[in-house]
Amino acid sequence: MNKTKTTALILGALFFAFHLNAQKKEFKNDSEKRKLQHLPDPIPFKVAHGYFINYSVKGKITESKVETQAQFDKIFSSAAVMGEDGLPTKIDFTKQYVIAVVKPDTQKETNLIPLSLQDNRDGKIIFTYGVKLGKIHSYISSPLLLIIVDKDHNGNIVINEKFVR
Structure with missing residues (x-):
């Protein structure tokens, strides 16, 4: 027992x-x-600096994903400035593409801040950015945010905007 x-x-x-x-x-x-856990995967990206939107296309941009140098050159121009990091960020369109966020011209100080880039594994790449508004200026600016993404992470782009303080 x-x-x-x-x-x-x-x-x-x-x-x-x-x-x-x-x-x-x-x-x-x-x-x-x-x-x-059905969570989206984060995707690495790099913010591109030293570019501005061409005046000939202002208000006419319908696609946020730019995949070729020719397409990019029709929409944006480079603007080198003095000092360290004064050259525009290099983009290799054979290996990378750009996600562009272009806001309407404004007199308000407008900072566009990248928050996250995620692959939801449903064929969608979700880019979330923040908008931080500041003082009113005496001049007009064209808020622009460009991020560079490796072509390994491909899909339809969904852009989400959040206002931040």
């Missing part, structure tokens, strides 16, 4: 330990864990 209880106790403990171990899933990486 004592031997039966001990055997049952050991078998019960082994079953319990096996059950707990089966529930505890080890993930190879964060991406695997995010997929199982």
Whole structure:
């Protein structure tokens, strides 16, 4: 009788330990864990500096994804400035594309801040940026935000805007 209880106790403990171990899933990486939890994957990007929108296309931009140098050159021009980091950011359209956010001309100080870029694994790349408004100036500016993304991360672009303080 004592031997039966001990055997049952050991078998019960082994079953319990096996059950707990089966529930505890080890993930190879964060991406695997995010997929199982149905969370979007973050995508690395770089902000491009030193460009402005061509006056001939202002208000006519319908596509936020720019995939070729020719397409980019029709919409944007470079503007080198003095000092360190004065040259426009280099973009290699053989390996990268650009997501562009262009806001209407304004006299208000307008900062466009990249917040996140994510792959929702449904063929959509979701870019979220923030808008921070400031003082009114005596001049007009054209708020512009360009981010550079590797072509490894491709899909239809969805842009979300958030106002930030």
